[in-house]
Amino acid sequence: xxxxxxxxxxxxxxxxxxxxxxxxxxxxxxxxxxxxxxxxxxxxxxxxxxxxxxxxxxxxxxxxxxxxxxxxxxxxxxxxxxxxxxxxxxxxxxxxxxxxxxxxxxxxxxxxxxxxxxxxxxxxxxxxxxxxxxxxxxxxxxxxxxxxxxxxxxxxxxxxxxxxxxxxxxxxxxx
Amino acid sequence: xxxxxxxxxxxxxxxxxxxxxxxxxxxxxxxxxxxxxxxxxxxxxxxxxxxxxxxxxxxxxxxxxxxxxxxxxxxxxxxxxxxxxxxxxxxxxxxxxxxxxxxxxxxxxxxxxxxxxxxxxxxxxxxxxxxxxxxxxxxxxxxxxxxxxxxxxxxxxxxxxxxxxxxxxxxxxxx
DNA sequence: GCCTAATAGTTCACCAGCGAACTATTTGCC
DNA sequence: GGCAAATAGTTCGCTGGTGAACTATTAGGC
Numbered sequence: 328x329x330x331x332x333x334x335x336x337x338x339x340x341x342x343x344x345x346x347x348x349x350x351x352x353x354x355x356x357x358x359x360x361x362x363x364x365x366x367x368x369x370x371x372x373x374x375x376x377x378x379x380x381x382x383x384x385x386x387x388x389x390x391x392x393x394x395x396x397x398x399x400x401x402x403x404x405x406x407x408x409x410x411x412x413x414x415x416x417x418x419x420x421x422x423x424x425x426x427x428x429x430x431x432x433x434x435x436x437x438x439x440x441x442x443x444x445x446x447x448x449x450x451x452x453x454x455x456x457x458x459x460x461x462x463x464x465x466x467x468x469x470x471x472x473x474x475x476x477x478x479x480x481x482x483x484x485x486x487x488x489x490x491x492x493x494x495x496x497x498x499x500x501x502x
Numbered sequence: 503x504x505x506x507x508x509x510x511x512x513x514x515x516x517x518x519x520x521x522x523x524x525x526x527x528x529x530x531x532x533x534x535x536x537x538x539x540x541x542x543x544x545x546x547x548x549x550x551x552x553x554x555x556x557x558x559x560x561x562x563x564x565x566x567x568x569x570x571x572x573x574x575x576x577x578x579x580x581x582x583x584x585x586x587x588x589x590x591x592x593x594x595x596x597x598x599x600x601x602x603x604x605x606x607x608x609x610x611x612x613x614x615x616x617x618x619x620x621x622x623x624x625x626x627x628x629x630x631x632x633x634x635x636x637x638x639x640x641x642x643x644x645x646x647x648x649x650x651x652x653x654x655x656x657x658x659x660x661x662x663x664x665x666x667x668x669x670x671x672x673x674x675x676x677x
Numbered sequence: 678g679c680c681t682a683a684t685a686g687t688t689c690a691c692c693a694g695c696g697a698a699c700t701a702t703t704t705g706c707c
Numbered sequence: 708g709g710c711a712a713a714t715a716g717t718t719c720g721c722t723g724g725t726g727a728a729c730t731a732t733t734a735g736g737c
Contacts, residue, residue, distance in 0.1 A: 331587075331664050331665065331667070332665055333584060333585060334586070334587055335661065335664055335665060337568070337585045340571070341567065341568060341571035341572075342571075344571040345567070345570065345571045345634075348570075348631070349630075349631060349634055349635065351638055352634075352638065353638050353641060353642045355645075355653050355654075355657065356641050356642050356644065356645050356653075357641065359645060359653065359656065359657055359660065360545055360549075360645075362657065362660045362661060362664055363538070363541060363542045363545060363660060364542045364545065364546055364560075365587070365664055366538060366542070366660060366663055366664045366667065367539045367541070367543070368542070368587065369587070369664070369667055370535055370538060370539065370667060371539055373667070374535075384692090384693075385539075386693080386694085392516065392520070393512070393516060395520065395523075396515070396516035396517075396519040397516075403715080403716095404715075404716065405714090405715060405716080409508060409509075410508060410509055410512045411509070412506075412509055412544070413694085414694070414695060414696085415715075415716060415717080416694070416695060416696080416716090416718085416719095417693075417695075418716085419716065419717055420693080420694085421693095439702075439703070439714095439715085440702060440703085441701065441702045441714065441716070442702095442715060442716085443715080443716065455524075459520075459524055459527075460524065460526060463526055463527065463528050466528060466531050466532065466535065467531050469531065469535070470530075470531050470534060470535075470663070471666070472662055472666035473659070473662070473663070477659060477662075478530050478531075478534065479530075480655060480659065481534065481656070481659045481660075481663075482530065482533060482534055482537065484655065484656045484659075485534065485537045485538060485541060486510065486537060487648070487652075488541055488644075488645070488647060488648070489510055489537055489540055489541045489544070490506060490507055491644070491646070491647035492506070492544055492545060492548070492644045559722090559723070561723080561724085578685080578686095579685075579686065580684090580685060580686085588724090589724075589725060589726085590685075590686060590687080591686090591687080591688085591689095591724075591725060591726080592723075592724055592725075593686085594686065594687055594688085595723080595724085614685085614732075614733070615731080615732060615733085616684065616685045616686070616731065616732045616733070617684095617685060617686085617732095618685080618686065
């Protein structure tokens, strides 16, 4: 799309200017959270551009990959929701879309007939095997600005953050 | 919402398993990009929960803040689009929403009558001054797991990444 | 000065994701 | 066994964001 540089510059300037009007602005944290969202957004858009030719978006793809990488190639919508931070509503639609492309199959679980069992099909596996490798080089390019030490550090911090932020979310959505 | 831990664990396991079936998976990069999106998504959801009582989403808020922090409190939709990585279509709707709440005003630019001039109103400024400070503590909490050195390192790496990834996006959307 | 190009916003039709309401099934208390 | 409560998915109606087509204005070649 367009360069992120002006966005980043404007962000730094903007935060500085706001901090002059309002006391106590946690500049560092604001910058972090905005940079995170900006970067993640850009990466997401780039990835979805690559998926578009296949008629897929990132959620569809992630769901397919979760099935691909699951123990026995199957899972229930509920399990997938939990692992993908998705709502059941959306998972229904994703499953419909993937099933329509014959990349996954749907059946009822035997022991609990409320559950639905989604399973990746051989065609689904072939699809992943074929479309995934070409995506590696551009993905690696994205992080080419990092030394391997930096990549490790970044991953460590990111993981720490991911595991930390969660409890906070819980505390204040039921007033 | 729910804990990110299972997502993170499943991510690491899943990548390992996929790497066993498909050669050449850039594990480190996949983990980074997924952790980034996961974390950013969680932070975004948390923030939007806080904005909901004000009948706003993050885009609305960001737009308002860009006006708040701009040199003279005004900007054209086009400028805001560029800085917020937004499409003009969406900016129109955002401007409508903010104008409806009387937080911004709309007028035509004098020197180029195609342009529209958006300006934050005094009420808009008061709104920001009032609603912003209570958001600081929970925001700081999110990054409380970082020492100040870690925060600095993380910001440095994140900024580096943000400024790097952009050119890649450009190269492959016009086939 | 005029006519084509380009540019700034808007409108329209569509897709993705969400909460609320609903259905089908299971669990557990009696 | 039977009935209330919980659980798994689905359907429905709404919001947020997008590309394509459209309008209004300006810029540029002649």
